[in-house]
Amino acid sequence: MTEQATRKPFLYVVVCAAGIAADVGELIAAAQERDWEVGVIASPVAMNGFFDTAAVEARTGRPIRSAWRTPGEPRPFPAPDAVVVAPATFNTVNKWAAGIADTLALGTLCEAVGLGVPIAVLPCVADALAAHPAYGDSLERLRGMGVRFAEPYAGEGGQDGGRPEFGWKRALDLVEHR
């Protein structure tokens, strides 16, 4: 059998700088249980203490990508079979919808639609930010491009002060089904 025939499907997990990113290992573990190979691409801000980068690299067996490669370097990951953005911030959703590609994470997202692979987004955006009209426009534009969004998650605690479940596996359900 050829290597192509035996390789697992490759999932890009794009991680943005939201507090919930600290738990992204749950998504990676769930994806690996479902037989995805995972490569993590993080926004530069997310690399600044939002999640345990060493633990993620140990779990995926690959370096996290955040900076652009130099022109002579090969592409670090295989082409994606699917892309998930989890958590997705207000900032990244708006820049992606506007076609801004000034970080590796955004460039990857802008290109992903043109690759024709399934893309799922788990937003983590406070209600006060989500009320900005640009955000609604961005969601509409990205949905129109075929991007699949999970229901809104504001990350705000209920009456008991605890944070509701983020439901990381929703990202896998969104890219695997339909």
Ligand SMILES: Cc1cc2nc3c(=O)[nH]c(=O)nc-3n(C[C@H](O)[C@H](O)[C@H](O)COP(=O)(O)O)c2cc1C
């Ligand atoms: C502790 C902390 C938690 C944050 N959580 C969120 C969040 O849940 N959602 C969000 O949209 N922005 C959040 N932000 C703001 C983003 O980090 C900020 O907008 C940043 O520019 C996002 O960069 P990125 O989209 O490139 O990852 C948070 C910032 C801090 C310091």
